[in-house]
Amino acid sequence: MTAPSTAPAPPSPAKKGSRWIEEWDPENETFWNEKGEKIARRNLLFSVLSEHIGFSIWTMWSVLVLFMGPEYGLTPADKFLLTSMVTLVGAVVRVPYTFAVAVFGGRNWTIVSAGLLLIPTAAAFTVMKPGTSFNTFLLVGLLAGIGGGNFASSMTNINAFFPLRKKGWALGLNAGGGNIGVPVIQLVALAIIGASGGPRVLLGIYIPLILVAAVLASLYMDNIASVKNDTGAAKDAAKDSHTWIMSFLYIGTFGSFIGYSFAFGQVLTNQFGRTPLEAAYVTFIGPLLGSLIRPVGGWLADKYGGAKITLWNYVGMGAATAVLISASMSKSLALFTVAFVVLFVLTGLGNGSTYKMIPGIFQAKAVAKGLQGEEAAAYGRRLSGASMGLIGAVGALGGVGINLAFRQSFLSYGSGTGAFVAFLAFYAVCFAVTWAVYLRRPAGRVTATSAASEAEPQLSYAEV
Known part of the structure; x- marks a missing residue:
């Protein structure tokens, strides 16, 4: 990596009275320490x-179906x-x-995307009663899917703020923090069910x-002017094989998280x-702990390399799933619950x-191309x-697969064992x-630096 820049910090936002930041250089340590970190945080x-409320609205149907007893007529x-x-x-x-x-x-899109959450919430409020047709529930449920989009816009936005x-x-x-929206809505539902509420x-x-989130985003968030509409970036990302490899791996992690949260x-x-x-009483525990530990996963990846942590994490996921299969076959509720939480x-x-x-991979590719400093960071x-x-979208499709796998497993075997x-x-x-x-x-594998002059460099990703 190149030495940190000590050049004078870029000027403050130039558009007075607006929330647009004209100059943003988080890799510049002087800028970061003087003003960048405060703005980013x-x-x-x-x-x-x-994003937290978006996740809650997206996953609210994992809770609402628990309220829907025999009088709703759903299998x-x-x-x-x-x-x-x-x-x-x-x-999608x-x-x-x-x-x-x-x-x-x-900032602007955070306001809009937060406000859009009113649509599925108000629609569900209107139709949640016995006698409503399954097709109506399905249509209203589809509206709740927009809450899942908040994650993608939020991650893309925050990615630009930090070095x-x-x-x-x-x-x-x-x-x-967004993922915690899943257990929070489940905890609120627990309290409501316990109080015999509907x-x-x-x-x-x-x-x-929802209204509070939109107002606070309007008052306290910023837009970065340099994050311009770049269709070329989207095309380049879609053509890069690592986008799709990481999408596949993200199916295994986030797809599992969101799929299990619903199921x-x-x-x-x-x-x-x-x-x-x-x-x-127990469904909220797994999503809560899974959400709280996500920053730890990022921190460990910063320290030891994301690929190493991801590799051994899949070993653990496989072991926990094997225990789930055993617990499902033996009908051990206690073991099943503990293994599912793990x-x-x-x-x-x-x-x-x-x-x-993800950012580590593309930074390594920049170095392999011979780029340095801010050019490589950009x-x-x-x-x-x-x-x-793209990675977030494909990864979330794993949640679809998990719920469809459970559906087929229950239809075929009467349990979730086949899905596991x-x-x-x-x-x-x-x-x-x-x-x-x-x-x-x-x-004979070459490092990213020594391969910079080759047309198709082989990169060393162990530290990404």
Whole structure:
């Protein structure tokens, strides 16, 4: 890496009365220490708040289906299909949400995306009652998918605020704070169910919170002028094989996290006969711990290398899944619950380490091209920011696959055992891909620096 710059810090935002920052150079340590870090942390705080509520709205149907007893006329397969489609929309909208930051500005889009959450919340409030058709529930559930897009725009925005050396921690904290929206809405639901309240009470709590998030983003966040609409970056990211390799690995980590978040309660009620209240007592624990540990995954990746942490994390995920298979076959609720919570923790750890890898990979490619200093950093920011939306979208599709796998497993076998066997095989493939692409060192392999002059350099990614 090149030595830190000590050049004078760029000037403050030039547009008086606006929230646009004209000059932004986080890799410049003087700028970062004098003013950059304070601005970046402020934007991170309110980005987390908006993304947190977005996750809550996206995953609210994992909670609402627990309220939907026999009087609603829905089968377990119907509920898994409903949550699968909500997850699908959340994955798809991540792509346009990523590029919306460049079109409208990070602050501006945070305001808009927060306000849009009112639509699925108000719609669910209107239709949540027995007698509503399944197709209506499905349509309203699809609207909730827009909450999943907040993650992509938030991560792309925060990626631009922080220097490479702090991206693992910052992106982990941003994503982890957002992910906590999953257990929070489950905890609120637990309290409401325990108090014999209905689903409309839950929805009514979130409507004012959405308005608060939009107002605070308007007051305290900023746009970075240099993050311009760059369709070339999107095309370059889509053409790069590492975008799709990381998308595959992110399916294993985040796809598992969001898929299990939707499915855990349903598995407990359908396979182990738990009541909605009994299920709600434990379903929040896994997503909570998985969210809290995500920044730790980013921090460990900063310190030891994202590829190394990701590799061994898949070993742990495979082991936890093997225990789940055993517990499912033996019908041991206690072992099943503990193993599922451990698996949640590992998905969160892997979420942090995989997302740290993304900017590191593109920074390594910049060095391989012979770029140095700010030029290399700009190249890395450009492609990593563009790729994050694609990686986040494909990764979220893993949640669709998990819910569809559970649906088929319950239809075919009456339990989730068959789905867990498929997940175990997938984690083994993820382990192999991580090792083969980012950690394997074949004889004669050249480093990124020495390969800079070659047309197709082989890069050393072990520290990404």
